[in-house]
Structure formats: structure tokens, C-alpha cells
Amino acid sequence: MSRRGEAKISSELFTLTYGSLVAQLIKDYEEDEEVNIQLEKMGYNIGTRLIDDFLANATQTSKCTEFRETADVVAKVGFKMFLGIVPTVTNWSEDFTECSLILDENPLATFVELPSSHKDLNFSNLLCGVLRGALMMVQMRTDVWFKQDVLKGDPITEIRLKLHEIMVDEAPPSDE
Amino acid sequence: MSNALFDLFFVEMLTMLEERHDDSKDRSLLFHKIEEIGFRVGQSLFESNSGNVNKPTRFKEQLDVIKFICKDVWGMAFNKQIDTLRTNHKGIYLLQDNAYRGFNKMGKSPAEVEKAKLMIAFPCGIIRGGLASAGLIVAVKGELATLPACKFNLEIADA
Numbered sequence: 001m002s003r004r005g006e007a008k009i010s011s012e013l014f015t016l017t018y019g020s021l022v023a024q025l026i027k028d029y030e031e032d033e034e035v036n037i038q039l040e041k042m043g044y045n046i047g048t049r050l051i052d053d054f055l056a057n058a059t060q061t062s063k064c065t066e067f068r069e070t071a072d073v074v075a076k077v078g079f080k081m082f083l084g085i086v087p088t089v090t091n092w093s094e095d096f097t098e099c100s101l102i103l104d105e106n107p108l109a110t111f112v113e114l115p116s117s118h119k120d121l122n123f124s125n126l127l128c129g130v131l132r133g134a135l136m137m138v139q140m141r142t143d144v145w146f147k148q149d150v151l152k153g154d155p156i157t158e159i160r161l162k163l164h165e166i167m168v169d170e171a172p173p174s175d176e
Numbered sequence: 177m178s179n180a181l182f183d184l185f186f187v188e189m190l191t192m193l194e195e196r197h198d199d200s201k202d203r204s205l206l207f208h209k210i211e212e213i214g215f216r217v218g219q220s221l222f223e224s225n226s227g228n229v230n231k232p233t234r235f236k237e238q239l240d241v242i243k244f245i246c247k248d249v250w251g252m253a254f255n256k257q258i259d260t261l262r263t264n265h266k267g268i269y270l271l272q273d274n275a276y277r278g279f280n281k282m283g284k285s286p287a288e289v290e291k292a293k294l295m296i297a298f299p300c301g302i303i304r305g306g307l308a309s310a311g312l313i314v315a316v317k318g319e320l321a322t323l324p325a326c327k328f329n330l331e332i333a334d335a
Contacts, residue, residue: 009277012224013217013253014182020216021189024209028196042192046184053180082178111220126185 011084015110022123032120039122043129050130051137054078063138067163068092070140071099074131083107087159100147103157114151122146128159139167186278189213190294207297214301221249221302222309238332241310242269249306269330271303272321279324292320303328 025035058077064070075087085107091100108124122128128144135142143162148154190210197206225248235241246258250273260272278295282288296318307314307330317329 009179009182009254010252012221014185016217016220017182017189017213018185020213020220023216024213038192042185042188045188045191046181049184050181053178082181111224 011107015107018108018126019112022121026118026121032118032122036120036122036125039125040129040132043126043131044133044136045129046126047130047133047135048137049133050082051134054081054134057081066096067140067166068096068099070135070138071101071161074135075101078134091158097163099161101159101161103159106150106157109151112151119152122149123151124149124157131159131161135161141165141167183281186295186298190291203294207294210294210297211301211304214298215305215308216301217253217298218249218302218305218307219309220305221252222306225249225252226309235310238267238312239263239265241307241312242271242330244310245303245306246271249302253302267332267334269332271328271330273299273326273328275324276326277324279326282323284323289320289323292323292326296320296326299326300328303330307332 022035022039025038026032029035029038054077058073058081064073071089075089079101080086085103085105087101087103089099090102092098106124108127112123114121114123122145125146128146131144132142135144141164143164145160146158147160148156148158150157193206193209197209222245226244235244242261242263246261250256250258254277256273256275256277258271259274260270262270276296276299278298279292282292300316300318304314304316313333315331315333319327319329321327
């Protein structure tokens with residue numbers, strides 16, 4: 001909208017605000033699982049809108065027709081554009097409907113240590129929602145979840161993507 | 177880090193909190209939640225940028241701490257500085273941001289002004305949190321000027 005040089009926000013602000021929001025949700029909800037749901041839902045809504053920004057700025061103009069290609073673009077273009085990192089796409093299922101994104105670093109969790117009282121919290125669950133929402137807008141119905149997370153003591157941070165169907169109907173999905 | 181992501185994130189955060197508290201006609205609880213989120217951000221920004229904790233003499237006077245908020249903390253968060261700082265030298269400060277980042281794209285419709293009145297809780301919290309880290313207890317009142325400008329009235333309690 002504005003053509004004036006818009007001040008860029010720092011990644012520190014995003015990381016801190018996200019962490020502060022999660023802390024607030026932990027206070028507000030009794031169950032970690034409920035916090036996970038809220039974060040995913042919030043991410044989904046972000047993803048369905050963020051895709052416009054992505055399509056407007058991505059240099060790749062051809063449409064992805066296969067999930068394999070899509071996952072690659074998500075990692076190399078999407079993550080790079082919005083979070084400044086490039087996860088590795090790996091662990092494909094034989095039929096190429098499931099894969100993993102391995103995050104060497106996670107900008108959402110830079111200053112975070114999870115207390116042992118919140119073992120079930122998927123701190124960065126927002127990311128799963130963003131991915132699911134953005135993919136839904138390009139007609140790919142998916143499940144996205146944290147399979148491993150270094151915050152929980154796992155050796156790596158791994159987001160798992162599972163494609164259910166590529167929808168032929170072009171009608172936009174309604175919000176959940 | 178992309179501005180688009182943060183902006184969408186912030187809007188969705190407000191929406192989610194609003195949905196959670198839409199039963200109460202009183203918006204003050206919602207305002208308080210957003211202010212709290214800002215408070216923790218202000219604390220962290222202050223602590224991670226004010227250098228060595230073993231050198232507490234960094235700030236000679238109260239005004240130095242306020243200046244640090246206006247320049248460094250605002251700079252870290254929004255990549256700009258507070259535009260005007262005035263004080264009566266007795267614990268009252270008036271800060272003005274001529275173009276608060278969060279308001280840059282806001283219109284002047286009543287609904288958007290209502291939203292802006294909530295959104296200002298976030299920078300109010302950042303100021304209060306930053307000053308709390310410096311050991312200053314302060315009451316912060318945010319006030320919308322002609323958007324995207326806004327003002328913050330600070331009243332520091334006697335130690």
C-alpha cells in the first residue's frame with residue numbers, strides 16, 4: 001500500500017512476541033493440547049493469507065503440479081522468504097505423498113527452553129498451521145505435524161507433511 | 177524476517193484473543209492481555225540489548241533509561257526511533273511516534289480506530305516492560321493521534 005520506505009521489523013521482535021503469546025496461552029488454557037490447537041488454528045489463518053504474499057513475490061511462475069515439487073518450493077522459496085531459513089526436504093514415502101522438513105534452526109524458538117511441566121506442548125505448532133493453510137489455498141489438503149523437536153530433547157526438528165488429496169474443485173475452502 | 181508474516185501474525189493474535197474474550201463487553205481485559213504480551217517483549221528487548229548486567233552504572237539518570245527505550249528498544253523492535261521526547265524532569269514523560277509501524281496501513285474508519293485502541297496496548301507494554309527491567313515502575317497511557325501517529329504518557333512512580 002504505502003510506497004514510502006517501510007521500516008522492517010526485526011526477527012527478534014517476532015521471536016519474542018511469539019514466545020510471549022505462547023506464554024500467555026499457557027496461562028489461559030489448562031491443557032497443552034489446547035494451546036497446540038489454538039496455535040495451529042492461528043497458523044492456518046495466517047497461511048491462507050500469506051500465500052497471496054508468496055505468490056506475489058515468488059519468482060517462480062509455473063504452477064506446481066506435483067507434491068514433490070511443491071514441498072521443494074515450500075522449503076527453498078517459502079521458508080526462505082518468510083523466515084530466512086531453508087529446511088531440508090527428506091524422508092519421502094514410497095508413493096511421494098509424505099515427506100519431512102528438517103529445520104537446522106528454528107527462528108520461532110531462538111530463546112526458548114521448555115519447562116518439563118509442558119511435555120505435550122508443540123511450541124512451534126504455528127508453523128504446521130501456516131503450512132496446512134498455505135497448501136490448502138493451492139488445492140492441497142494436508143496434515144502437518146511436529147514429528148520431532150529439539151525443544152523436547154529430540155536430536156533434530158522434523159516437521160512431517162502428509163498429502164491427502166489434490167483438490168480439483170477450485171472453490172476456495174472456508175475457514176475452519 | 178518478513179514484515180508480511182509479522183503483520184499477519186499480529187492480526188491473527190488479536191483475532192484469537194478477541195474470540196476468546198468476546199463474551200465480556202469490557203475490552204479492558206483484552207487490552208490487559210495484549211499489554212502483558214508487550215510487557216514481556218519489552219523486558220526481553222531491554223535485557224538482551226542493555227549490555228553487561230554487571231555494569232549497572234550504564235544509566236546515570238532516569239532520562240538516560242527513557243532515551244534508551246526511545247532509541248535502542250524502539251530501534252530493535254520497529255527499526256525506527258521515537259520522534260519526540262518531552263519531560264517535566266519530575267517523572268513525567270511524553271513520547272510521540274509520528275508513524276507507529278502497526279498503524280501504517282490503518283484507515284480512519286470507526287472499526288479500525290477501535291482496533292488501533294487495542295493495538296496500542298502492545299507498544300505500551302513494551303515501554304512498561306523495558307522500564308521495569310531497569311527497575312522503574314511506570315504507568316503508561318497510550319493515546320492515538322492522527323494515525324499512524326500516537327503518543328505515550330509516562331508517569332514514573334517515586335522509588
